[in-house]
Amino acid sequence: MPIDRRTILGAVPVLLAAAEPAAGAPAAPEGALPGAYRYRLGAATLTALHEGTLARPLEASFIPNAPIEAVRAAMAQAFLPTDRLDITFTTLLIEAGGHRILVDTGFADNGPPGTGGTLRGLAAAGIERAAIDTVVMSHFHLDHVLGLRLKDGSLTYPNAEVLVPEAEWAFWMDEAAAARAPERLRPNFAAVRRIFGSGGPRVTRFGWDREIRPGLTALPAPGHTPGHTVFLLESEGARLLHLSDVTNHPALFVRHPDWSAVFDIDADQARATRRTLLDRAAGERLQVAFYHAPFPATGHVARAGDGYAFVPVQWGAPG
Amino acid sequence: MPIDRRTILGAVPVLLAAAEPAAGAPAAPEGALPGAYRYRLGAATLTALHEGTLARPLEASFIPNAPIEAVRAAMAQAFLPTDRLDITFTTLLIEAGGHRILVDTGFADNGPPGTGGTLRGLAAAGIERAAIDTVVMSHFHLDHVLGLRLKDGSLTYPNAEVLVPEAEWAFWMDEAAAARAPERLRPNFAAVRRIFGSGGPRVTRFGWDREIRPGLTALPAPGHTPGHTVFLLESEGARLLHLSDVTNHPALFVRHPDWSAVFDIDADQARATRRTLLDRAAGERLQVAFYHAPFPATGHVARAGDGYAFVPVQWGAPG
Numbered sequence: 001m002p003i004d005r006r007t008i009l010g011a012v013p014v015l016l017a018a019a020e021p022a023a024g025a026p027a028a029p030e031g032a033l034p035g036a037y038r039y040r041l042g043a044a045t046l047t048a049l050h051e052g053t054l055a056r057p058l059e060a061s062f063i064p065n066a067p068i069e070a071v072r073a074a075m076a077q078a079f080l081p082t083d084r085l086d087i088t089f090t091t092l093l094i095e096a097g098g099h100r101i102l103v104d105t106g107f108a109d110n111g112p113p114g115t116g117g118t119l120r121g122l123a124a125a126g127i128e129r130a131a132i133d134t135v136v137m138s139h140f141h142l143d144h145v146l147g148l149r150l151k152d153g154s155l156t157y158p159n160a161e162v163l164v165p166e167a168e169w170a171f172w173m174d175e176a177a178a179a180r181a182p183e184r185l186r187p188n189f190a191a192v193r194r195i196f197g198s199g200g201p202r203v204t205r206f207g208w209d210r211e212i213r214p215g216l217t218a219l220p221a222p223g224h225t226p227g228h229t230v231f232l233l234e235s236e237g238a239r240l241l242h243l244s245d246v247t248n249h250p251a252l253f254v255r256h257p258d259w260s261a262v263f264d265i266d267a268d269q270a271r272a273t274r275r276t277l278l279d280r281a282a283g284e285r286l287q288v289a290f291y292h293a294p295f296p297a298t299g300h301v302a303r304a305g306d307g308y309a310f311v312p313v314q315w316g317a318p319g
Numbered sequence: 320m321p322i323d324r325r326t327i328l329g330a331v332p333v334l335l336a337a338a339e340p341a342a343g344a345p346a347a348p349e350g351a352l353p354g355a356y357r358y359r360l361g362a363a364t365l366t367a368l369h370e371g372t373l374a375r376p377l378e379a380s381f382i383p384n385a386p387i388e389a390v391r392a393a394m395a396q397a398f399l400p401t402d403r404l405d406i407t408f409t410t411l412l413i414e415a416g417g418h419r420i421l422v423d424t425g426f427a428d429n430g431p432p433g434t435g436g437t438l439r440g441l442a443a444a445g446i447e448r449a450a451i452d453t454v455v456m457s458h459f460h461l462d463h464v465l466g467l468r469l470k471d472g473s474l475t476y477p478n479a480e481v482l483v484p485e486a487e488w489a490f491w492m493d494e495a496a497a498a499r500a501p502e503r504l505r506p507n508f509a510a511v512r513r514i515f516g517s518g519g520p521r522v523t524r525f526g527w528d529r530e531i532r533p534g535l536t537a538l539p540a541p542g543h544t545p546g547h548t549v550f551l552l553e554s555e556g557a558r559l560l561h562l563s564d565v566t567n568h569p570a571l572f573v574r575h576p577d578w579s580a581v582f583d584i585d586a587d588q589a590r591a592t593r594r595t596l597l598d599r600a601a602g603e604r605l606q607v608a609f610y611h612a613p614f615p616a617t618g619h620v621a622r623a624g625d626g627y628a629f630v631p632v633q634w635g636a637p638g
Contacts (some may be wrong), residue, residue, distance in 0.1 A: 032368075033355045033444060035634065047352075053635045079604070079619040079630050088635030124443075125352060251633075285398070294633035300398040311398050312631055314570075314613035315354065316372045317406030 016289055034124040035117060041287070042235025044096035047125050048296035049298070049300035051089035051106030051147075052115035052315060058085045061253070065267070066259045069095050071252065085249060089143055090297035091118045092242065092289055093127065096235055097214040100127065101134040102293060103231065103242060103248050105147030108156045118147060119156075123139045132157040135201070135211060138244035138291065139225040139284050140172050141263070152253040156171070167220075167289060168227025169205050185265075208235050221246055222275060223270025224263065230277060240298070242289040245271075250293050250310035257307050263276035278308045287313070346470050351444040354436060356615035356634060358483070360606070361554025363365035363534070366444050367608070367615035370408035370425030370454045370466075371434035377404045379547075382571070385578045397570035402567060408462055409616035411561065411608055412446065415554055416533040419446065420453040422550065422561060423610060424466030427475045437466060438475075438531060451476040454520070454531060455611070456483045457563035459491050459511045460545040460582070467514050474520055480519040482531050487546025488524050515590065540565055542589025543582065550595060557615070561608040565589075569612050569629035573597060576626050598625045606632070 021104045035050025058075065060068040062085065072082040080086075094101040106118040118142040122129065135157055138144060150156050171177055172192040181189055196203060206212045208220040208229065221230040245252035248261045257274045264270035281288050281301040289298045290310075299312040320538040354369025377394065381404065391401040399405075413420040425437040441448065452477055457463060469475050490496055491511040500508055509600075515522060525531045527539040528550065540549040543564045550561040566572035567580045576593045583589035600607050600620040608617045618631040 035351050035356075035359050036351050037354075050635060077621075078633075079621075080633060086633065086635065088633075090635075191618075295635045302396075313400060313407065314397075314407075316369060316405065316409075316614045 001282045003033070003231040005190055016274075017203075017255075030074060030303045034123040035146060035295050036125045038125070039296075039298070039313070041240050042238035044094060044233065044235040044238075045241070046095075046298075047127075048092040048122070048298060049091045049093060049121035049125075050295040051091050051108075051118045051121075052111065052112055053086050053088045054112060054166050055084045057070055057085050061262065063259045063261055066256065070256075074255055078255075080251060085159055085252075087116065087249065088294055088297070090293065091147075091290075092297075093122070093132075094216070096216070096233070099134050099305055100132050101136055101213055101216065102132050102157065102160070103136045104144040104244070105136055105156065105242065107143065108147035108149070109151050110146045110149070110305045111143075129157050130159050134158045136212065136216070136218075136231065137162065137168070137169050138163065138230070138242075139228040141193055141245070142188055142203070144291070145192065145195060146215075148201055153199060154200075157201070160201065162203050164203055165218065165224065165227040165229040166205040166207050168225060168229070171226040180319060183192075195249055216285060220275050223266045223268070223273045225265050226268075228273075239284075239286055240289060241277070241281055241286045243281070244291055245275060246274050247290060249294045250290065251311075254301060254308045254310045255304070279303075282308055329611060351442075353439040354614050355440040355444045357444070358615075358632070360559050361557035362551060363412070363413060363552065363554040363557075364551075364560070364627050365617075366412040366426075366440070366446075367617060368410045368412060368440035368444075368616040370410050370436045370437045370440075371430065372405050372407045372435055373431060374403050374405050377402055380581065381521070382578045382580055385575065389575075390578075393571055393574055399570060404571075406568065407611065407613055407616070408434065408436075409608075409610060409614055410440075410466075411616075412441070413535070413544065413552060414592050415535070415552070416534055417495050418453050419451050419477070420455055420532055421451050421455055421476065421534065422455045423463040424454060425565070426462065427466035428470050429465045429467070429468070430462075434462075448476050449478050453481045454479045455489070455531065455535070455537075456481065457549070457551065457561075458484065458487050458547040459507070460544065460564070461507055461510055462504055463564075463610070464511065464514060467520055472518060474518075475557075476520070476544045483522055484537065484546035484548040485524040485526050486541065487544060487548070488522075490545040503555070513591065540592050541590045542585045542587070544584050547589075547592075558603075558605055560596070560600055560605045562596060562600070563610055566609060567611045568610065571626045572621070573620060573629040598622075599628055 037165040039046050075082045089106050091106050092103040107115040109116055146157055178189045206218055208218055215234045216234045219230050221228045223311055230244050231284050233240045253259055257278055258271055260267040278301055282303045288301055299310055302309045325479055350467045384479050394401045408425050410425050411422040426434040428435055460584040466475055478502050497508045525537055527537055530536050534553045536551045538549050540547045552559045572578055576597055580588040597620055607620055620628055621628045621630055
């Protein structure tokens with residue numbers, strides 16, 4: 001059964017953004033260049049891939065537990081627009097131990113204008129889609145999972161084993177959960193079932209606190225979704241903690257970890273997870289990656305006041 | 320007369336770095352991707368080009384007026400190595416008002432390994448060297464000016480008018496200044512004369528506080544060199560202040576504007592210029608660019624304690 005593209009695309013604005021650019025959002029320059037940033041971690045080579053950007057109006061409903069004035073002040077402090085939020089997406093290619101592992105997929109060609117950069121970035125980096133042997137999913141929100149198939153229904157990464165969190169699979173595949181899902185999550189339930197249904201990828205489920213590929217360990221980070229997972233990559237003593245969607249934009253949610261975006265399915269649990277993992281990253285001075293940090297979406301976390309600050313990596317250093 | 324490459328390259332380590340990578344500097348990943356970041360400023364399209372990186376040991380002699388312990392602490396605070404400094408180079412292509420303007424040239428193919436990225440970046444962006452009609456020089460240090468010619472002596476940008484600061488030209492071309500130059504500047508004097516000598520580019524000198532191309536104004540920033548110049552670009556009400564070498568690495572010299580790197584020819588004057596221009600950028604919340612900030616080397620300046628903080632641009636925003 002081919003993926004019903006209208007159903008999937010219909011769900012994207014619900015989760016992510018208005019279908020139309022937010023007022024005041026300038027158009028991207030024509031002929032945007034692919035964003036691909038390659039860096040090293042021990043013996044591993046990592047390539048951050050700029051999947052794209054969607055702008056959404058910045059309204060009070062986005063962070064229900066913070067005054068909109070405080071949200072706009074945080075944006076201004078970061079020299080960002082105060083009337084819209086540009087949500088960026090960064091997928092991560094890990095080349096280590098003989099594997100080529102893609103962490104999350106973005107939209108492939110199923111997304112709104114301004115997305116799909118992972119495919120352009122892979123091409124720029126000279127990596128064939130067929131050469132990806134592993135796709136690791138942090139969770140099943142549409143901006144992460146839609147890119148498992150192209151819009152013609154074929155597999156984007158035809159030779160990849162797709163590793164998915166057991167708890168995430170259980171949630172989205174549960175008939176009772178689907179039946180009681182709030183309206184805004186229903187298209188996501190439908191899309192997940194179609195993506196993993198007939199003709200879908202070869203799936204292997206994993207439990208938390210397991211090494212799912214050599215040096216790559218899946219760690220629990222529930223709250224954003226029930227099975228939301230982060231990943232610790234270790235190579236020759238170097239470590240990187242991929243924080244997935246533990247925060248949305250760092251200028252808001254690393255700085256103010258108690259603020260909750262509407263995307264968190266269990267806001268209280270997500271907040272506790274966020275505090276725990278940001279504090280670990282800061283305490284251990286771990287290099288981190290995020291899916292929704294500005295490209296190349298890697299850096300460090302420092303304690304700052306009653307929250308934290310994201311310090312982006314310094315592009316251009318040789319290592 | 321062809322450029323004497325040994326003379327030029329011989330001078331590079333003096334100004335920039337040891338010829339050998341600093342101990343502890345990891346090698347760049349193989350097949351480094353071109354760094355090109357395109358952004359918009361009003362009706363202008365800008366492309367930051369990652370020319371490259373050179374690592375130098377971080378020793379007390381680099382910042383003579385700061386304790387090395389304080390310098391290392393500033394590096395650690397920015398999650399940077401404390402034993403070496405990775406100095407990056409970013410050239411800037413401005414497409415505005417029918418012009419294609421390159422601000423500073425990097426090394427072209429005359430530099431040490433790890434440089435030359437401007438040429439790769441232009442290729443990635445689909446811009447022919449022959450299509451550059453203007454090159455603007457901020458000053459004549461070798462890492463800015465060497466790329467005006469290729470190592471075979473030919474012009475890198477054969478159709479470009481090269482706009483140079485009058486005061487910079489006067490300093491480096493002055494026989495008396497050359498005769499009394501300290502040992503470490505002599506190769507720079509020699510190289511400048513060769514680059515602009517027989518077969519050299521078509522040069523036009525400009526004075527400060529002039530609009531040298533529509534919307535592009537040259538402003539005085541002396542101290543780093545006598546004719547060191549910064550540039551204010553304005554388009555449809557949007558403004559960008561290109562701060563050239565007003566600071567070297569922002570984690571050190573934006574944060575601690577009174578610290579002086581050995582590269583400043585007149586340290587006191589450079590310090591006063593730095594304070595004035597950083598304070599203007601912070602006060603007016605101007606978007607800024609630097610030649611030595613981490614790629615893509617653009618962002619904003621905020622007041623922080625007795626200094627300032629550089630807030631990098633958020634790559635991925637559509638504008």
